[in-house]
Amino acid sequence: MHPNLSFEQAPPIWVPYRFFLTAPLFGIATGLLLAWSGPEALASRWTPAALALTHLMVAGFMLQAMCGALLQFIPVAAGGNIWRPTLVAGVVHPMLAVGAALLAGGFLAGPGPWFAVGAGLIVTALSIYVVVVGIALFRAPARGATILALRVAIAALVVTYVLGFTLAQGLRGVGGIPLLEFTHVHAAWGLGGWALLLLSGVSYYVVPMFQLTPAYPAWLGRLLPWTLLTALLLWATQLTGEARAWHSWVLLAGLLAAGLFALVTLRLQAQRRRRVPDVTLTFFRIGMASLLVIVLAIALITVPPAPTFLPVREWAVPIGILTFVGLFVSVITGMLYKIVPFLNWLHLQRLGGLTVFPPNMRDMIRERAMVWQMRLHLAALAALLGAATWPPLTAIAGLLFAASCAWLEWNLLGGVRVYRTFRDRIRAVDACHAP
Incomplete structure (x- = not known):
């Protein structure tokens, strides 16, 4: 276990769990909407439908998981003090969930009043979140690559939701x-x-x-955030309404930095001390491989001279699928499969003391599942990648993705059931020993 974790x-x-358990629900909604919309959703x-699907993934699945993770990560790993986390989660979580649903519905039905309400809820929730998390992060005693990356990420989140x-x-x-x-700038600041x-x-x-x-x-910890931040600031000059030729080279610099992160991660994983198969490791490798393909594809189609056999319009949807499902859903899923058992073990150990020992982390969620x-x-x-080139596959792809997210939700709920079972057992033992 890491020596600098601040368990106390x-x-x-339930602060991070409410976010974690909500994230797959948006994945289920994404898959079902894709199956219902049909090939038109992936035509452009x-x-x-494509805009609704994108925001169900970004403002729904990804944002829920990432916001929940930071509320846990900053106090434990960075030593930052989150102000009243239960209250913050109780306010931010439902606003983000309802806002993402309304925003996606607004893209489908047209930018009417519900669209504006959804955008307003997300902006309000994230403003509260950024203030609380940002103060904790900038006051955190920890230093190093992780803190630098997270501080720049929070600043990028502000730019993303303002745009x-x-x-x-x-x-x-x-x-x-x-x-x-x-x-273009909004997407770059949000994803990159x-x-x-x-x-x-x-x-x-x-x-x-x-x-x-x-x-x-x-x-790498010093290079990546500053390179990406510089590239994003230069990329944002497009907001003047005029794209310039050198923007392609700015994009390439950011892509190379992202690809370097993926290559270093894969190299470190190849040097791991324990060779036992691990689901999280595989999910991470899927994500890093997807990132490398994304970097190569975008570089080929945007940096002149671009090959004529790679038209931007036809590759935009496959790149989006690799970004959302191949990279971020893969890595987030792998992290959830480690974080949930770890949190179970941590909180049960604190509750049980020396009277009831929590189960092994590998027993919190069944490996086979x-x-x-x-x-x-x-x-x-x-x-999904096949459907981007052969539209009749769209409905099947959507249903498969919905089923995958439903299974993820079931596995996470299984971890929660293990926690509740042992928590109740600990309370029963404490009640028996009470004077």
């Missing part, structure tokens, strides 16, 4: 903003800033801890 500062277990990244709210107003006809350029930097910052800590690999090199869910996830990813 861990928030109540700009269709109403997103501005876009929402533009879609409703308020103001005259360049929608295409705002969309907030999501990727959060992933890297947490990985610096949990990959060596849970996967028993060597530590990440210090130079995780392996089969991983196989279903891979089948869904393959089907």
